[in-house]
Amino acid sequence: MMRARALIAAAVLAAAGCGGTPPERAVSLLVFGDPHELAAYRSLEAAYERADPGTDVRLVEAGDRKDLITRLSTSIAGGKPPDLFLMNYRFYGQFAARDAIDPAGPLLASSRQLREQDFYPQAMAAFQFGGKQLCMPQNISSLVVYYNRDLFRKYRVAEPGAGWTWDDMVATATALTRDANGDVVKGVDFDQPGAAPTGPPPVEYGLAVSPELVRLAPFVWSNEGKVFDDATEPSRIALDGPALEALQNFIDLRGRHGVVPTDQEAESQDDEARFAAGTLGMLMSSRRSTTTFRAIDGFDWDVAPLPVYRTPATVLHSDAYCIPRGAPNKTGAWRFVEFALGKGGAEIMAATGRTVPSNKAVAESPSFLDPNAKPRNAKVFLDSIPTIRAAPTLSTWPEIEDVANDILENALYYNQPPAEVARRLDEQTAPLFARARP
Amino acid sequence: MWRRWGAVAVVAVFLPPLVLLVSGSLHRPGLPPPTTPDLLPDPVTAEGYRLAAELGGLTRATLNSLLVCAIAVPSSVLVASMAGFAMARLPRRVAGAVAALSMVALMVPAVALLVPKFAMFRLMGLTDTLAPLVAPALIATSPLFPLVYYLAFRAVPRELYEACAMEDLTPLRTWWRVGMPLVRPVTAGVGALTFVLTWSNFLDPLVFLYDRELFTLPLALRSLATLDAADFPVFLAGAVLATAPALVVFVVAHRDVRQWRGVR
The missing domain is CATH 3.40.190.10 (Periplasmic binding protein-like II)
Incomplete structure (x- = not known):
């Protein structure tokens, strides 16, 4: 009886919020x-x-x-x-x-x-x-380049370091894109009109970078270009001349150089998994990838700063x-x-x-x-911290990123002209900027 | 003949994902995922299941999900059948209006009701309890289920209900003793569907539950989905554990319907 009363008392106290912390x-x-x-x-x-x-x-x-x-x-x-x-x-x-x-x-x-x-x-x-x-x-955190040191040693390619340029990165990625025989090869997307096989397909790619606005932005900034019309109070995406040059080079990674996986390959195996499998030379990512890569025991890896156009720049995470x-x-x-x-x-x-x-x-x-x-x-x-720049703080920014990322994905994998991509970015994100609360 | 080919086509569509799910769950976690489907893992290991239980708290989450279903599914079926029976006894015009209202209710997106529901349960002091997950059973989980019962009870010959009235059976006894045994396959179907809806409910637990100890299986599984690519067997093991009870319920409901048809 006493026990039952004690239990009831405890229940009442708990219900009244008198128990616990x-x-x-x-x-x-x-x-x-x-x-x-x-x-x-x-x-x-x-x-x-x-x-x-x-x-x-x-x-x-x-x-x-x-x-x-x-x-x-x-x-x-x-x-x-x-x-x-x-x-x-x-x-x-x-x-x-x-x-x-x-x-x-x-x-x-x-x-x-x-x-x-x-x-x-x-x-x-x-x-x-x-x-x-x-x-x-x-x-x-910020965007850096993770790289597979064993692949660099195997193909006798110089490891990336401070001050390396975009052209250095493209040359490095080209030297690391290899077919099953270990020969340098250009990855071709056979789904593209006019694409014809030039040899065996790559089994190792030199580079992977996600076609996202926050991945493109540091290269625009590094080329001293502008992503937005106003750096402090942006009201639209307005890529200028240097920005279009950086965008063209970004798109060329797939269409012209063939050093990043095709759309289908990226869909079938994500970039982190490809890197962890040892079939990717370099990957642009933030600090978040570190814990995944610490589980790798099959090869050695390290990180390097982003390549530079004119001024070092990276993006804040x-x-x-x-x-x-x-x-x-x-x-x-x-x-x-x-x-x-x-x-x-x-x-x-x-x-x-x-x-x-x-x-x-x-x-x-x-x-x-x-x-x-x-x-x-x-x-x-x-x-990299002194060179960090941030994306703007807007109430509609997540939606802007979603729309922009879809456009950039098509641009990279379907080799679209940068001026047309810039027009779409502006046109499709303008209503979202307009809707952003001050 | 056509039914057999139809069954083969359905199995051909739905079986391969299940086979890949089970096979993937038996791979060793921590290795890069294979680039092509690898049906026979080498070595076969249950390590994914151990890690799924450990990292995702699946044991506790399974018990919570079972508890919610054990209360919600029978309650929901009872409410749906009573509502459907009541509708079948209404004049056709009134029943039609109620059915139309139910259709309107079906069209309201669940997300639109999220904030009002949250505010309501907060006022009742029921957030961070399992009560908001069981509560939809009090309105039959979905407006669809009373409608299904309404159609089933309406198909029962009117003379049977009139005979029950002449025998002085109350509407409640008529529903339970005469109506329910006649619509047993519908009960099996609605029960199975209610179980699947309740078992896989993700949005309500996401909004109403804070304490990890109260998480249900879909929430726990969601956290496993964010694991690194190399840990895909852990997520797939969790998915197998979450799928298995739904399959068992389907098999039981199916057997129940077949037995009932055999008896007839």
């Missing part, structure tokens, strides 16, 4: 990632709970970015947002424009744990909107912690941010290999530049 000590954090990445967040959560006993971080896990945006949009609109969420700067504009994020600036200004100068300014700037620091960047307006426990959320972006938390995330820490001291420490972990040349990510 008090609400002011619980922090819900919405993140997305693959199971390994989510495991890293769970380690971070456990470390924080050990460092601050009595707190309870509740991870709300989404499988991918689209799931995270669905969860976040619904919970904000439904009046029950999480205390904290992690979001890429290219996708947070829709929430920033709707004033759904509580600015982190004042919290940072009064923080005893974090200072603005602890972080790379390029990452901080990406999360400023309307003159306010809205979110706190967790990482600062960065995620940040944001506190939504209406979050039930803002104080707790900020305390977690202080831990996660401080030395202890940033080192835990750096150990996963997936991120380049936004905290300068941790990024420049052995936690990130571990000489025993690949890539050996990890400093490339840090050396």
Whole structure:
């Protein structure tokens, strides 16, 4: 009887919210990632709970970015947002424009744990909107070239390094595109009109790069061209002369040089899998690929900076912690941010290999530049930071990317003229720019 | 003869993906994916299944999905059959209007109702529980199912219902003792379809569940889909585990229908 009463009392207390962690000590954090990445967040959560006993971080896990945006949009609109969420700067504009994020600036200004100068300014700037620091960047990755060192040695091709040019990259990719006999060959897409076999098809390609706007942009910038009409307040995609030259060279990688896989080949095996299989010389990707490639034991690999036209340039990849307006426990959320972006938390995330820490001291420490972990040349990510440029923050940016990427995919695989591609980019994205909230 | 060839055609379309699914799940994780289908893995390993359970929390997710289905499917079938029976007893014109309204309800996209549903369950304090996943059973899961029952009950000769009335059977007893046994194949079909809809429901768990311990199978499977390409056997193993119960339910429902037809 006593036991039954105790159980009823416990149930009533739990229903009344009197059991477990008090609400002011619980922090819900919405993140997305693959199971390994989510495991890293769970380690971070456990470390924080050990460092601050009595707190309870509740991870709300989404499988991918689209799931995270669905969860976040619904919970904000439904009046029950999480205390904290992690979001890429290219996708947070829709929430920033709707004033759904509580600015982190004042919290940072009064923080005893974090200072603005602890972080790379390029990452901080990406999360400023309307003159306010809205979110706190967790990482600062950029586009680099992963390359298979064994293939370079096998074909006696010079490894890429700082200052190498676009032409160097094309020559290198050409020398690495080989058929089954090990002879240099140009990959031909037989689905294209007039395409005729010139010999055996390639079994190893020199290069892979995804035909996306954020992959093309750094080469336009490097050629001192413009992607948008206005760098600070873009209202349309307006590729100028140097930009069209960079676009033509990008399209030529498939049509003229045949050094990247065809559309069908790219569909049947994605770029990371092709690289991991040892049949790809170089791959342009961000830091995210590192954890996948660390599982490779069949060959040696490293990273190099992007090739240069006139000025070194690369594109920012960065995620940040944001506190939504209406979050039930803002104080707790900020305390977690202080831990996660401080030395202890940033080192835990750096150990996963997936991120380049936004905290300068941790990024420049052995936690990130571990000489025993690949890539050996990890400093490339840090050396690229001064040349980083960011995509604009617009509420419709995810839609703009989707439309632009489809056009660039057709341009690359169907060898379309750059002027026509530029016209389509402008025409089809103009309504999305117009719809973007200021 | 034509039915046999039809069955062969259906099997030819649907069997190869299943075979590739099972074969892929038995590959060793961590290796680059083969460029062409590799039906006989070398070596054959169940490592993908172990990792799927470990990384995706599939054991817990399967139990949650089974719990939701165990409550939602029978409830949904009961509600759908009662609603269909009631419609069949209405005057034709009124029943037609209700059917038209059901068709309109069928056309409303699920996404359009997401925010109102979230706000409603939040007010009731039921977010982050399994209740929002079971709740659709109270309105028969889909407007389609009462309509299916309506057509089935309408096909029963009117004289039978009149005889039940003369025997002083209440509408509830007529539904349960006379109507339901006569539409048993429909119950098997609606039950199987409700199970598949509930089992594969992704959107509601995505929005309503925060706690990983409450995740259902589609959510857990989604996280495995984001693994690296080299871990494709882990995702495929998870997909096999998620597909198997739906196949079992289909086989049971199919057998049930065949037995019923044999009895007749």
